[in-house]
Amino acid sequence: MINDILDVAKIEAGQIKLSCQPCNVEALCQSSLVFIKQQAFSKNIQLESEIPANLPPFTIDERRIRQVLINLLNNAVKFTPDGGKISLKVSYIPFLDNAENINFEGMPCDTLEISVVDTGIGIAPDQIKRLFQPFVQVESALNRNYNGSGLGLALVKHLVELHGGEVRLTSELGVGSCFTIALPIMPFCESSIVPEPPLPSTTEAITDAIAETPLILLAEDNEANITMFVEYLSMKGYRLVVAHNGRMAINLAQQTHPDVILMDIQMPDMDGLETIQRIRQIPELADTPIIALTALAMSGDRDRCIAMGANDYLSKPVSLKQLVTKINAYLTEP
Secondary structure, three states: OHHHHHHHHHHHOOOOOOOEEEEOHHHHHHHHHHHHHHHHHHOOOEEEEEOOOOOOOEEEOHHHHHHHHHHHHHHHHHHOOOOOEEEEEEEEEOHHHOOOOEOOOOOEOOEEEEEEEEOOOOOOHHHHHHOOOOOOOOOOOOOOOOOOOOOHHHHHHHHHHHOOOEEEEEEEOOOEEEEEEEEEOOOOOOEOOOOOOOOOOOHHHHHHHHHOOOEEEEEOOOHHHHHHHHHHHHHOOOEEEEEOOHHHHHHHHHHHOOOEEEEEOOOOOOOHHHHHHHHHOOHHHOOOOEEEEEOOOOOOHHHHHHHHOOOEEEEOOOOHHHHHHHHHHHHOOO
16 A cells, blocks of 8 residues: 555556556456456455457557556456456557547547456446545445555546546446556557566466465455455566455465465454364375464463464564564475
């Protein structure tokens, strides 16, 4: 959230300059999808992509447009119920097919459109205009249980407009939403003096590269805590998958084989202590580091957690810096 605040402030102060290079759009889109794959998997959300073959390279600030796409995809996962669907669609529109597309000089130009379509809770028409303002979340009985800073869409709008483009939104309550970024194809920004490393040329290579990022399984039932942990640890470069109860944690641990498990002790259905004990009975997870988290902080809590099979223990409110230190310690153990 702090990074988002700083980015918005820098953009409004004119301190962010685009750094553009020819970009492989298919690789950009596929790598963005990989970042939200685990979150979608945990909610049984189907991911689809529709990307035309043989797209030409486009000159954009690849890092910033990836930031835009991941923001939109994260929102789609957040507001799409379990079992829903999210689609990422790309269209290349030559100016001859749409004479309304113009560049900064008032000349027609080609346009790249990327849409994120979900089957989520939707947005009321009277709320759409407010949606792209910083620190604003729409008021709705459908979405008031979803936490967030309200900065993501403001940042999306700013970054797309820096490219000379626009963000479009169509939405229907209870049906879903479609966010489209339209980028005019033109030399609107200076090329980087030092080009970014090229992306791998295939989806498999991209998936393999991102799969090397440590995967954290967070077992937690409190949505505010989930938002805090996910946003902070994602910012630190980890991938996360979230389980909302003990049984789900066991299933996801077996399916994803995380590098570290963060286990809340007070959970419904099956508490964290029983969950840790059952995970330790699964041979392939017997040595997976588990850090127990508890809000009770009573005498003997640490000993009970260690006795059940946890490697470490932190009491809530958790120091996020201390948590990252502990995670890194287990990741670097031989």
